[in-house]
Amino acid sequence: MLEFAFKGSKKYYGWMTGLLVLIGIGFLVYLKQLDVGLGITGMSRDVSWGFYIANFTFLVGVAAGGVMVVLPYYLHDYKAFGRITILGEFLAIASVVMCVTFILVDLGQPMRIFNVFLYLSPRSVLFWDTVVLNGYLFLNLIIGWNVLEAERNGVHYQSWLKPLIYLSIPWAVSIHTVTAYLYCGVPGRGFWLTAILAPRFLSSAFAAGPALLILLCMVVRKMTDFDPGKEQIQSLAKIVAYAICVNVFFFICEVFVAFYSQIPEHTDHLTYLFAGLHGHNLLVPWMWASLILMGIGIVLLVNPITRKNESVLIVACIAVFLGTWIDKGLGMISGGFVPNPLHEINEYWPTIPEALVALGIWAMGFLILTVLFKMAIGVKEEVRA
Amino acid sequence: MERTRRNILKLFGITALGVGAKPVLNAFAQEQGHPAEPEVRRGEKALTAKQWAMVIDTRQFHSAHDLEPIIEACHLAHNVPAFENKDHEIKWIWETEYQHAFPNKTTRFLNESVEHRPFLVLCNHCENPPCCRVCPTKATFKRESDGIVLMDFHRCIGCRFCMVGCPYGSRSFNFRDPRPGIAEQNDQFPTRMKGVVEKCNFCAERLAVGELPYCVKASKGAIKFGDLYDPESEVRQLLKENYTIRRKQALGTEPAVYYIV
Numbered sequence: 001m002l003e004f005a006f007k008g009s010k011k012y013y014g015w016m017t018g019l020l021v022l023i024g025i026g027f028l029v030y031l032k033q034l035d036v037g038l039g040i041t042g043m044s045r046d047v048s049w050g051f052y053i054a055n056f057t058f059l060v061g062v063a064a065g066g067v068m069v070v071l072p073y074y075l076h077d078y079k080a081f082g083r084i085t086i087l088g089e090f091l092a093i094a095s096v097v098m099c100v101t102f103i104l105v106d107l108g109q110p111m112r113i114f115n116v117f118l119y120l121s122p123r124s125v126l127f128w129d130t131v132v133l134n135g136y137l138f139l140n141l142i143i144g145w146n147v148l149e150a151e152r153n154g155v156h157y158q159s160w161l162k163p164l165i166y167l168s169i170p171w172a173v174s175i176h177t178v179t180a181y182l183y184c185g186v187p188g189r190g191f192w193l194t195a196i197l198a199p200r201f202l203s204s205a206f207a208a209g210p211a212l213l214i215l216l217c218m219v220v221r222k223m224t225d226f227d228p229g230k231e232q233i234q235s236l237a238k239i240v241a242y243a244i245c246v247n248v249f250f251f252i253c254e255v256f257v258a259f260y261s262q263i264p265e266h267t268d269h270l271t272y273l274f275a276g277l278h279g280h281n282l283l284v285p286w287m288w289a290s291l292i293l294m295g296i297g298i299v300l301l302v303n304p305i306t307r308k309n310e311s312v313l314i315v316a317c318i319a320v321f322l323g324t325w326i327d328k329g330l331g332m333i334s335g336g337f338v339p340n341p342l343h344e345i346n347e348y349w350p351t352i353p354e355a356l357v358a359l360g361i362w363a364m365g366f367l368i369l370t371v372l373f374k375m376a377i378g379v380k381e382e383v384r385a
Numbered sequence: 386m387e388r389t390r391r392n393i394l395k396l397f398g399i400t401a402l403g404v405g406a407k408p409v410l411n412a413f414a415q416e417q418g419h420p421a422e423p424e425v426r427r428g429e430k431a432l433t434a435k436q437w438a439m440v441i442d443t444r445q446f447h448s449a450h451d452l453e454p455i456i457e458a459c460h461l462a463h464n465v466p467a468f469e470n471k472d473h474e475i476k477w478i479w480e481t482e483y484q485h486a487f488p489n490k491t492t493r494f495l496n497e498s499v500e501h502r503p504f505l506v507l508c509n510h511c512e513n514p515p516c517c518r519v520c521p522t523k524a525t526f527k528r529e530s531d532g533i534v535l536m537d538f539h540r541c542i543g544c545r546f547c548m549v550g551c552p553y554g555s556r557s558f559n560f561r562d563p564r565p566g567i568a569e570q571n572d573q574f575p576t577r578m579k580g581v582v583e584k585c586n587f588c589a590e591r592l593a594v595g596e597l598p599y600c601v602k603a604s605k606g607a608i609k610f611g612d613l614y615d616p617e618s619e620v621r622q623l624l625k626e627n628y629t630i631r632r633k634q635a636l637g638t639e640p641a642v643y644y645i646v
Contacts, residue, residue, distance in 0.1 A: 037579035038543075039560035044472030048548040048558060108543020108558065108580025115522040115542055126521040126546050187515055187636040188552025265489070341554040341633075342481060342506075343488035346472075 001148065004378030005371040011223075012374075019367045026360010029353045030105055038108055040353045046340040047348035049106070054333040055358055056102035058208070058325055059095045059365070060179045061201060063136065065209010066092035067172035068239050074165050080231050083380075084217065086151075087228065089144035090372035091213055092172070096137040098365035105357055125181045132175045139168045144372075152379045176201045183336060191269035191336040194257075200250040201328075207243035207297075208324040210236045211317040216373070218314060226377045230310075237313055241301035244320050248294055272345075273335045280338070282347045286330050293323030430595030434612030436512060436532035437587055438641040440623045441505055445607035449503050452480045456505075458603040459585070464576045466566025475557040475566075477585040478507040478600055486632060486644075499646060505600075505608075508555040508585040509632060509640030510534045516547035516556065525582070532613075532641065533587045543580040552633055553640075556584045613641060 008016075033040050043050040069088035072078035104110050121127050143165055150157035180198035183189070194200075214236050217228035258266040271277050273287045300306040300316035307313060334348040350358070427433070446452060459465070459478050466475055484491045486504040514534050517527050524540035525547050527533070548556045562579045570576065574590060577583055588598035596602075601610045611618035620643070623629075629643040 037559065037561040039470075039473055039579075041560075042472075043560070045474050045476075045548075045557055046554070048545040103544075106544070108545070108582075109541065110543075112522075112540070112542045115524070115540055119522045119524075119540065121521050121523050123518050124521040124546070125519065126544060130521070182546070183549075186519065186550045186552075187638065188633060189549070341488075341552050342485040344485060 001145075001152065001375045001379060002371075004375045007378075008374065012370075016367065016370065019363045019370070022363035023360050023367065026357050026363065029356045030360070032353065033105070033357065034110075038106075040351065042349050042351045042354060044346055044348065046344070046346035047334050047337040049333055049337070050348055051329070051350035051354050051358055052102045052106040054329045055361070056099050056106070057179055057201075057332065058328040059099045059102065060133070060176050061205030061324070061328065062209045062212060063092045063095035063099065064172045064176040064202065064205045065207075065213070066095075066140070067169055068206055068210045068243075069213065069236070070165070070172075071169050072235070075169065078235075080229065080235060084213070084228050084232050086144060086148055086376045087216065087220070087373065088209075088213060089140045089147075090376060091209070091216065091369065092140045093137065093144065093372060094365045094369035095209075096133055096140070096175075097368055098361050099133060100137070101361045101364065102358075105361070125178060125185060129175075129178045129182060132171065132178050136168070136171050136175050139164055139171055143168060148376055148379055151383060154383070173202065176205050183332075188341055189336050190263075190265035193266075194254060196250055196253060200247065200254070203243050203247035203250055204324045204328060205243075207240050207247055207320050210243070211240045211297075211320040211324075214240065214317045215314065215321070216369075218310070220373065220377060224377050224381070226380050233310070233313070234308065237301060237307050237316075240317065240320055241298070241307065244294055244297050244301065244324075247324070248291075248298065268339055268343075269335050272338050273331050277339065278345055280345045280347050282349060283331060283335070286326050290323045290326035290331065293319040293326070297323060428593050428595070432592045432595055432597075434531050434618075435614040436612065436641060437510065437592070438611065438613035438620050438643065439587075439601075440609045440620045440627075440629065440643045440645065442607045442609075442623075442627075442645045443499075443502055443504060444645060445605075446503050446505075449480055452503050452505060455600045455603045455608075456480065458599040461569065462571050462599050463574055463586075464563075464567050464571055466563040467568065468561075468566050473560040475559065475563060475583065477557075477583075478505060480504065481506050483646075487630065489633065489635070490630065504644070506553065506555070506632070507600075507642065508534060508587075509553055509638070509642045510585075510587055512639035512641060513637060515550040515552065515638060519546045519550040521546065528589075531592070533589050534584075535586055535589060536581075536583055538575065538577050538581050538583065541581040543582065545582060547582055552636055552638065556582050558582050 041050060041052075066088035069081045069085050073081035073085050104113065107113060116127060116130055143161060146161055147157045177198045180201040183192035184194060184197035186192065214233055217233055217236070221227050255270060258270050268277060272280065273283050275281070276284050297316050297320035300312055300319070306316070338347060339345050456478055460467075460476075463477060465477055468474060480503045483495065483499050483502065483504055486506050510533055512532065514527055517523075517525050517534060520526070521544060522540050522542055524537045524542070526535060526537070528535055543558070545558055548558060559577055559579045559581055563577050564570075567576060588596070588600075591598060597610050601608045609619045609623055611620035613620060615621060623645070624643060627645045629645050631640040631643055634640070
């Protein structure tokens with residue numbers, strides 16, 4: 001089926017070339033990082049995880065979000081989603097590949113990565129994260145590929161796939177749960193030490209993933225002869241609406257617990273993020289922007305008049321995607337590190353090389369996504385013809 | 386190779402030969418009845434304990450000047466580099482103020498002498514260390530024989546999860562090659578490479594040859610070192626006679642560094 005990826009218009013080749021250029025730049029900067037060390041990033045002794053891990057965390061969410069089309073179709077027999085489940089699964093594959101790459105570039109000694117398998121450490125959440133992420137990648141590869149091939153051959157997919165499909169649903173939940181456990185299980189980091197972190201991650205995932213999927217469906221409709229469908233997009237929009245409301249509700253729960261109890265260890269980080277602490281306020285405009293974007297998303301998605309207008313829906317989905325990205329990509333990780341365990345303030349901001357490496361990884365993800373979508377749509381067009 | 390019946394039988398034959406030869410090879414590997422596995426023996430003069438612990442009598446320190454020789458002794462001996470960029474700083478033992486060492490034990494109107502007193506902070510060699518729990522390769526581990534939390538610099542993949550797990554900020558990461566930052570290299574202790582985490586090792590290399598840690602030696606008696614589970618040890622005597630505090634006790638990590646305030 002890969003042959004579909006090599007047949008395309010000039011626009012398609014232009015897009016792919018652009019992505020390859022970004023990947024190339026990112027790769028060259030990464031070579032520099034390999035040579036000099038992680039010192040070329042903005043990370044420090046106090047903020048020891050930064051942009052890479054934040055993007056990883058966000059993308060685990062996007063990957064898990066794919067389950068929002070798989071679950072209604074396979075568990076509730078919601079037939080309409082049959083048209084787009086493959087898009088959800090392929091989005092998950094591209095996201096997980098980005099996640100794994102973000103982890104790799106964040107390592108100080110990446111050539112030792114196999115030590116994780118050589119010295120199995122089941123007490124480490126990072127070990128379990130490796131297990132669930134790779135598992136999810138393979139599940140989606142096997143399911144996506146075989147279901148698509150069956151569709152192409154005009155037959156029902158193999159019966160042994162069914163248990164794997166069912167397994168992939170809780171597995172999607174597991175990847176973001178385990179990723180949240182990386183943070184909420186460590187002592188002395190008040191911002192993350194909350195049992196609601198995993199649910200919070202999942203709610204933002206189920207908003208961001210389907211929001212991106214809606215945008216991708218719109219692109220697919222515009223660029224190809226395949227229409228993912230009006231009903232499908234509207235159903236996805238309702239999922240985004242519920243998820244983003246739940247996400248903001250969970251955030252309000254966090255704010256209430258911190259500020260009504262007034263325990264400094266819990267309020268300090270939120271104060272730093274939304275008002276600044278002792279004059280340090282680098283992230284304040286971003287965090288408010290994130291909240292406002294999510295608010296706009298809620299208003300536009302909950303109201304049926306705006307939700308049903310597809311051009312407004314695009315704005316709503318961009319708002320939700322950006323809002324949740326800022327929340328996780330900028331606030332969630334560095335917010336937990338500031339102030340540090342000694343209650344000193346050392347702020348973090350990604351450097352240009354760091355951003356270029358990240359951009360290269362995003363470009364790689366979109367390249368994979370484009371190839372996979374091209375395949376899926378090629379098959380769908382072929383079957384229809 | 387063609388997968389014929391004959392070839393498969395040959396393969397079985399070779400496998401059987403290999404399995405049969407194993408005990409013979411083992412016998413050759415054993416010398417005069419000793420097992421073939423390597424064994425790490427304790428030095429004759431090595432100091433031992435069930436759990437090494439430290440008591441810092443902060444009353445004996447009055448200014449940063451008093452701490453300088455202690456910090457320098459450690460950092461010089463352990464090839465800790467000095468960098469201008471604060472973000473890339475490596476520190477095993479350093480000076481801070483009471484409010485930073487004990488951020489959840491501050492009071493609004495602090496005793497004046499405590500307020501201006503310099504405090505030494507270092508790895509607490511916790512009895513229940515979260516850093517070891519989170520490490521995905523066991524590159525950092527609690528040594529069973531004496532409770533020291535150690536680092537294997539050659540196994541560390543540089544994921545920095547231990548730095549996230551440590552609630553004391555005791556760990557440093559080599560954001561760049563540390564060697565250019567070392568003014569005078571001590572050949573008795575390994576230098577590190579970029580991309581790995583490091584921290585205080587309670588001078589495991591000195592205890593192995595019967596010496597006390599550098600900081601203890603340089604402290605002119607203000608820092609005592611001994612076995613926490615030996616009721617006769619000097620640290621236990623001090624703990625019995627003085628009221629001591631530990632950093633973030635409420636977290637349940639059980640730090641092995643005690644402070645007399």
